[in-house]
Amino acid sequence: MATDDFSPHRRRMLDVAYRILGTWSDAEDVVQEAWLRWSTVDRDQVGNVEGFLVTVTSRLAIDRLRRLRARRESYPGPWLPELISTEPVAEERVELAESVELALLVVLETLSPLERAAFVLHEAFGLSHAEVGEVIGRSEAATRQLARRARDHVREGRPRYRADRAHRRRLTERFLAACFGGELGALIELFAADVRLVGDGGGRAKAPLRVIEGADRVGRFFAAISNSQGAQRYLESIGLAGPAEFDASVEEVNGAPAIVMRVGERIILVVAIEPAGERIGTVFLVANPQKLASLSRSGAGRASGSA
Structure with missing residues (x-):
């Protein structure tokens, strides 16, 4: 059956598609489209099943990324990748998990679709340049x-x-402790002088529409949203009315520790940091509910899946 040949390779196909696209939902769609193509080919003529499926997936992902670029250019505020759970990360997948770190995926957004595919397939998945060329048609x-x-x-x-x-x-x-403590001084002390806060609300939740720079400004932002009034305004912005209890924990997201905040079972906010020496150099804040939904599907800290 087509499913018997396809299923063992589905995880790798998702790995490839997500790294090329930066969106889990689109990666799932690409793999589904690859399945439809696989179900119609003469499988007896396919010598290397994994190679065939990775090639189809990569080409579909490149085409989709080209179409998505225009939409991302008109995105309200900074655009950050959809998040995935990498908890727990098995030792043999640590290196692969590093290729989904937020800071790297943000840089990959500056590449052309072909450059991004070449980087992902060669650097993350170890394909030779000749093999990558066969995949991307160069x-x-x-x-x-x-x-x-x-x-x-x-x-x-x-x-x-x-x-x-x-x-x-x-x-x-x-x-996380400084945020809950509500001490502005304690927050500022954690930040490098030139710290940057990059927030993604996607027009669906409260988040900065521009990058915030400087320890004092970033510290004041987090002090404001950590108090009860700020928290309530944030809940209202995502359609949750009335008082609610937050549950915050540090979990593995995109190959690194991140703060995951929930109300009940719903993930409402993820904050990830990029160190600069002993302090924090960059803070990524993802509030867009669509991108948090992808984290829930991939099992944020509550399942055994890995990137």
Whole structure:
């Protein structure tokens, strides 16, 4: 049956599609479309099933990304990737999990669709340049150029300080405690002087429409939304009326610790940090309910799936 050949490769196809697209919902759609194509081919003529499916998935993802670019350019405020759960991350998947870290996916948004696919397939999945060229329909020489340009952009755009997982988790936990403590001074102390807050509400929830810069301004923002009035305004912005109890925990999201906030079983906010030495250099705040729904589907801290 077609399903018997397809199912063992579905996870890898989702891995590839998500890294090319940055959206879990679109990755699911691409894999579904790949299934429809697989169900109609003469499977006896396919020598390498995984190679065939990864190629189809990659090409579909590239085409979809081209269509999505215009929509993202008119997005209300900063655009951040859809989130996925990477908790727990099995040891053999740690390296793969690093390829979905928010800071990296944000940089990948600056690449062309072909550059992004070349980077993902070569750097994250270990395909040779010749193999990548076959997937994206380019010569090996052209693929090398695409991959080199992509690596240069990523090197320039990624944070220079690469924190280990334990340090990042400790800093995230301190940030969570400072938010609940409501002490502006304690919050500011955690931030680098040039800290940046990038928020994504998608026009559906309260979030900054522009990047906020500077320790004092970012600290005041989090102090304001952490108090009872700020929390209530946020709940109203996402359609939750009346008092509600928040549940906040540090969980593995996109390959790194992040603060996940819930009301009941509903995830309402995710805050992830990027360290800069001993302090926080960047804060990513995702409030768009659509992007939080993808985190729920992938099992944010409540299931055994991994990226």
